[in-house]
Amino acid sequence: MKLPVNYETLDPSFRRLVREEYVHLQKGKCCHCGGKLDEEPPIEVLKLKIHEHLYPDGFFKNPIHLHHDHDTGLTLGAVHAYCNAVLWEYEGE
Numbered sequence: 001m002k003l004p005v006n007y008e009t010l011d012p013s014f015r016r017l018v019r020e021e022y023v024h025l026q027k028g029k030c031c032h033c034g035g036k037l038d039e040e041p042p043i044e045v046l047k048l049k050i051h052e053h054l055y056p057d058g059f060f061k062n063p064i065h066l067h068h069d070h071d072t073g074l075t076l077g078a079v080h081a082y083c084n085a086v087l088w089e090y091e092g093e
Contacts (some may be wrong), residue, residue, distance in 0.1 A: 001017070001018070001021050003018070003021065003022070003025075003075060004068075004074040004075040004076065005018055005074070005075050006072075006073045006074060006075075007066065007068035007073050007074070007075050008073040009073075015066055018066055018075055019064060019065070019066040019078050022066065022075070022077045022078035023037055023064065023078045026077060026078055030078065030079050030080050030083050031067060031076065031077030031078060031079055032045075032067070032077075032079045032080070032083040032084075032086070032087055033045045033079075033080065033083050035080065037063070037064050037078060037079075037080065040080075040082075041080045041082050041083055045080075045082060045083060045086060046082065048086050048089075048090060050082070050085040050086060050089055051089065052085075054089075055085060059081065059085070060081045060082070060085075062081060063080065063081055064078055064079070064080065064081070065078070065079050065080070065081050065083075065084040066078060066079075067079040067083075067084055067087065067093070069093070070093065
């Protein structure tokens, strides 16, 4: 699969495939914090307060998200759901 791809044009099943490909390429580590995607993010990340009410229902249901650039739509990698929230709230990504 050729990456990156435009997140906005992906249907949910293809988003899953893209996310799985990033997990494979990243050797199971979050592209934000470097922690293992099958574990909680490191305590340094979890210490950062997020406002869960700002996110849609189910946002944290899936532990691994497909991070993408909100300006270009291009995918950037796989991240913990919490890291995705941190990226948005703290870095505007």
